[in-house]
Amino acid sequence: MSVLPVNDTSLWKPTRLLNRRVELAVKLIFGLFALVSVATTIGIIATLIFETFEFFREVSMVSFLTDSKWTPLFSSAQFGIFVLVSATVMLSGIAISVALPLGLLSAICLSEYASPKLRSILKPLLEVLAGIPSVVFGYFALLLVTPFLQSITPGLEGFNALSAGVVLGVSITPLVASLSEDAISAVPQSLRDGAYALGATKRETIISVVLPAALSGIVSSVILAVSRAIGETMIVTLAAGQHPRLGLNPFVPVMAMTAFIVQASLGDTPAGSLAYKTIYAVGMSLFVLTLILNIFSFWFVRRFREKYE
Amino acid sequence: MDEQMEAVLRAEQVSVSYSGSTAVKNVYLNIPRNRVVAFIGPSGCGKSTILRCFNRMNDLVAGAKMDGRITFNDVDIYDSSVDPVDLRRQVVMVFQKPNPFPKSIYENIAFGARINGYQGDMDELVERSLQQAAIWDEVKDKLKDSGLALSGGQQQRLCIARAIAIQPEVILMDEPCSALDPISTLRVEELIKKLIENYTIVIVTHNMQQASRVSDYTAFFNAKATETGGKMGYLVEYDRTENIFHNPQQQATQEYVSGRFG
Ligand SMILES: Nc1ncnc2c1ncn2[C@@H]1O[C@H](COP(=O)(O)OP(=O)(O)OP(=O)(O)O)[C@@H](O)[C@H]1O
Numbered sequence A: 001m002s003v004l005p006v007n008d009t010s011l012w013k014p015t016r017l018l019n020r021r022v023e024l025a026v027k028l029i030f031g032l033f034a035l036v037s038v039a040t041t042i043g044i045i046a047t048l049i050f051e052t053f054e055f056f057r058e059v060s061m062v063s064f065l066t067d068s069k070w071t072p073l074f075s076s077a078q079f080g081i082f083v084l085v086s087a088t089v090m091l092s093g094i095a096i097s098v099a100l101p102l103g104l105l106s107a108i109c110l111s112e113y114a115s116p117k118l119r120s121i122l123k124p125l126l127e128v129l130a131g132i133p134s135v136v137f138g139y140f141a142l143l144l145v146t147p148f149l150q151s152i153t154p155g156l157e158g159f160n161a162l163s164a165g166v167v168l169g170v171s172i173t174p175l176v177a178s179l180s181e182d183a184i185s186a187v188p189q190s191l192r193d194g195a196y197a198l199g200a201t202k203r204e205t206i207i208s209v210v211l212p213a214a215l216s217g218i219v220s221s222v223i224l225a226v227s228r229a230i231g232e233t234m235i236v237t238l239a240a241g242q243h244p245r246l247g248l249n250p251f252v253p254v255m256a257m258t259a260f261i262v263q264a265s266l267g268d269t270p271a272g273s274l275a276y277k278t279i280y281a282v283g284m285s286l287f288v289l290t291l292i293l294n295i296f297s298f299w300f301v302r303r304f305r306e307k308y309e
Numbered sequence B: 001m002d003e004q005m006e007a008v009l010r011a012e013q014v015s016v017s018y019s020g021s022t023a024v025k026n027v028y029l030n031i032p033r034n035r036v037v038a039f040i041g042p043s044g045c046g047k048s049t050i051l052r053c054f055n056r057m058n059d060l061v062a063g064a065k066m067d068g069r070i071t072f073n074d075v076d077i078y079d080s081s082v083d084p085v086d087l088r089r090q091v092v093m094v095f096q097k098p099n100p101f102p103k104s105i106y107e108n109i110a111f112g113a114r115i116n117g118y119q120g121d122m123d124e125l126v127e128r129s130l131q132q133a134a135i136w137d138e139v140k141d142k143l144k145d146s147g148l149a150l151s152g153g154q155q156q157r158l159c160i161a162r163a164i165a166i167q168p169e170v171i172l173m174d175e176p177c178s179a180l181d182p183i184s185t186l187r188v189e190e191l192i193k194k195l196i197e198n199y200t201i202v203i204v205t206h207n208m209q210q211a212s213r214v215s216d217y218t219a220f221f222n223a224k225a226t227e228t229g230g231k232m233g234y235l236v237e238y239d240r241t242e243n244i245f246h247n248p249q250q251q252a253t254q255e256y257v258s259g260r261f262g
């Protein structure tokens, strides 16, 4: 075996100067693109804050938070945001009580029970569900689920939170399922082996070892799904109705926050009018709601994430 | 083997293949009660594979297939009437990498007892198991802390405590000290010698001194090339540890234990 010659400098011509320039150019270009997205976010938040500020110069914060009616377009306008918040919370609540069991069970099935073959069929199916446009879900709720629910629930009106919430739940199920599945698959096999080696059954292993180990990932997937549900517009506008009403009755029409924004934006709302500013105030409330959820999720993940090397 | 011992585990003509290619062939072994048996041999010769057959952990590996017969207390453990879950309660396993559950130290111990329907005083069982595993003094004030917050050596002793807690008959250990510092290693070895009064232990190790220090019997495995270009493990020699180290019958054993191998 011949040894490679050492220090034969004539063979090595590194292009250091050019490399440095290319590096710099690449850095600039990437930085520019990053700046565009950051600037967009800042712009949106700035507009929101500005218009919301304008809104509160005309409507007091106290009546915004305490009024029990939402009638911004009437002559005797009232701005009780909790009328809309109650509808959004109820819809998201129904949605997540559908999506959590459905999504989590499919995640467990996919990652722990399905054979590779079954998995290769089920997973794309789930992803197709995620790709259905929400307007399709909306009409599905209005034209199929509502009549069906009406046939088994006396007193259910044509527009209602129940049907919209259930379909909303189905629409966010793939999100819960695929993120939870990632969290479950990330649990090291050695933990499962540890449980099996003590005489645990598969069910005991999953419930007592795998799920707790994946808890932070599962919770953050659920919170992401809830924020998605809160911001979802088409389904709730189409199927839940446009009737601002305080309370948590799922059988009657309600108006979600996003549904109000749609309604107000569809009419001709002159820029600068109170109605126009109201849209921003509601938008800001939505933003705050999801922000709180995200902060909670961030905290929870940091607090409960288990580190395995 | 020179003395007639009561065998807890008995492997007869055991061969294991993964996805059709044979990993280890034709192993005959008796594991005597209340003794330590060490498995030594070069990497890839099938020590872990044979170990995993003893509590059917290989059932969980896709593509793994075993031929031959393994008995535990004279019952064929691969018989259709044997539930691997019941078997693993009596033949437990400690792994190379410490794998405490992401639970409190207390719950790590209590988990196995609970799933196996332990009816006695849980606090007492936890304390006794941790004491037996020589880790009680280090953790007694932080039983509520996560098992993952311990050092590697402490985690491994926690895993041993967790295994003892379900009061098995046999403890299988796959290179339990390979991730540990020399002091933790010595503590685990002392522990093994103490445990032997009540348990039977099979330990895989790459550390010759460890094998000679802790074991009563040693099995030397080796691998040979097959015609198809793969490697196939087999049992070269199985005898009392002092014979393996000082008076081996096989040339390969002699070379391996004296470090002149390969
Ligand atoms: N899960 C598996 N799938 C496929 N082949 C495997 C698997 N586990 C082990 N093998 C193969 O079986 C043979 C024996 O492996 P085994 O892990 O039993 O060796 P070992 O003696 O424990 O080695 P080491 O000392 O490195 O741990 C190897 O050739 C390995 O490639």
Ligand SMILES: [Mg+2]
Residues within 6 Å of the ligand: B047, B048, B049, B174, B204
């Ligand atoms: Mg091994």
